[in-house]
Amino acid sequence: MNALMARFAIAALSATLDLAGLVPAALHPGKRVNHALRDVRDAARGRWLERRVIESRWQSFVLQRYVLGLDESEMGVFFDERVRYEGSTWPLDERRPLILAAPHYGASGVGFLAAVHRMHRRRPINLFIDAGIPTRQLTALFEVAGLDLSRLMSGFAGSVEAARALRRGECLIMMPDVFGYGCQTLVVPFFGRLMRVAAATAFLALRTGAIVVPVFATPGANLTLHVLVDTPIDARRFAGDDDQQKIFMLTQALFSRFESVFRFAPEHWHGWERLPGTSTSIDPAYRLDYDEPLRLLRAKCDALPHLVQEIPELDLISKEHVWIRPR
Amino acid sequence: MDTTTVIESLAVEMLGVMPERLRAAKTLDEAGIDSLGAIDLVFAIESRLGVLIDADALGAVQSLQDLVDAIER
Numbered sequence: 001m002n003a004l005m006a007r008f009a010i011a012a013l014s015a016t017l018d019l020a021g022l023v024p025a026a027l028h029p030g031k032r033v034n035h036a037l038r039d040v041r042d043a044a045r046g047r048w049l050e051r052r053v054i055e056s057r058w059q060s061f062v063l064q065r066y067v068l069g070l071d072e073s074e075m076g077v078f079f080d081e082r083v084r085y086e087g088s089t090w091p092l093d094e095r096r097p098l099i100l101a102a103p104h105y106g107a108s109g110v111g112f113l114a115a116v117h118r119m120h121r122r123r124p125i126n127l128f129i130d131a132g133i134p135t136r137q138l139t140a141l142f143e144v145a146g147l148d149l150s151r152l153m154s155g156f157a158g159s160v161e162a163a164r165a166l167r168r169g170e171c172l173i174m175m176p177d178v179f180g181y182g183c184q185t186l187v188v189p190f191f192g193r194l195m196r197v198a199a200a201t202a203f204l205a206l207r208t209g210a211i212v213v214p215v216f217a218t219p220g221a222n223l224t225l226h227v228l229v230d231t232p233i234d235a236r237r238f239a240g241d242d243d244q245q246k247i248f249m250l251t252q253a254l255f256s257r258f259e260s261v262f263r264f265a266p267e268h269w270h271g272w273e274r275l276p277g278t279s280t281s282i283d284p285a286y287r288l289d290y291d292e293p294l295r296l297l298r299a300k301c302d303a304l305p306h307l308v309q310e311i312p313e314l315d316l317i318s319k320e321h322v323w324i325r326p327r
Numbered sequence: 328m329d330t331t332t333v334i335e336s337l338a339v340e341m342l343g344v345m346p347e348r349l350r351a352a353k354t355l356d357e358a359g360i361d362s363l364g365a366i367d368l369v370f371a372i373e374s375r376l377g378v379l380i381d382a383d384a385l386g387a388v389q390s391l392q393d394l395v396d397a398i399e400r
Contacts, residue, residue, distance in 0.1 A: 157386035159366050164382075184362045203363050207370075247363075 030054040033272040042192035044266050052267035059219035060107040067110050072146045079117040087229040097166035097210035103177045103258050106268035109138040111217020112173050114227045124170045128162045130154045132180035166208035176201040177271050188252045195279035202250035205235035214257045218268050330395050337371045354389045
């Protein structure tokens, strides 16, 4: 019955999505995202994104409600039959300390649970998320699944406990793109901007030799979930004496994974609305000449002759216009 | 060597923070020890003194004296 109701809700949403253009921006997350991205040069925008954002959020919400309504045994069936795993799952079986690092993306709560389910409950799980971030739904999900989840508050004491848990070979669940006031941060390149992100993931991984595994969970049709367990980032790879540099490199490696997944399916990230406020443009201060794109096209044509063979117009366009107005 | 002296010597060794500055500062942050540096300091203290500091006691740590109290609790 639960599944039937959830499917009905999704069907009702699909039918009303075409009317979503009438919904004011305050009530429409897709419109808010589109508005927030107006000055972010490298990010996708448009009506299609508005529609997909609202679809993703609604699907994630319904999926989470559905999973919360299951009992422990039904949840096992759900993970075996309705969750499609992709990527390298070997890190989940490793004995080394593990950090599951998921962005606030799609149905991340159910995604964490699915990744833990895949680990066959072999190690204790700790949730390490900023004290100001609500985690009621996530802890409820773990309760329903019959899993013990230790919640460690961020801050000095929580960070020490998190490091101790990792040293005992336990698993830490973190959301590096979600942090509150007072959290130690650094900036990394992200969608052509410099974005402020939490430093704790990289710090804890470097101090404990943990493997950082990025996890992305996207809701699909008919109450399904796609869990991508991305290639792990091994903290031991980051050698050298400069600690700050290592923290930066590991964080940058993690967010570069996030960016590549977000580029493919941007509608699932819940952080777009925050992006302008937590990032700075790294575009040049001066405006580009009007013919700069044509110069770049000319350079591409010179570098890739086969491109010109396939689309001869490119060559003509760039030759015709690029030198009209010398710099 | 008392606890305060151990902390001061570790702060110099690991973080380059001089004892006078650490003593004068009202908070560790004011002394130039950020939150990640403070975590490193805690683990170094535990290793040097062979103690396990109660994490709950660390929640209230702001200054050098708070840290000494948390260790000696």
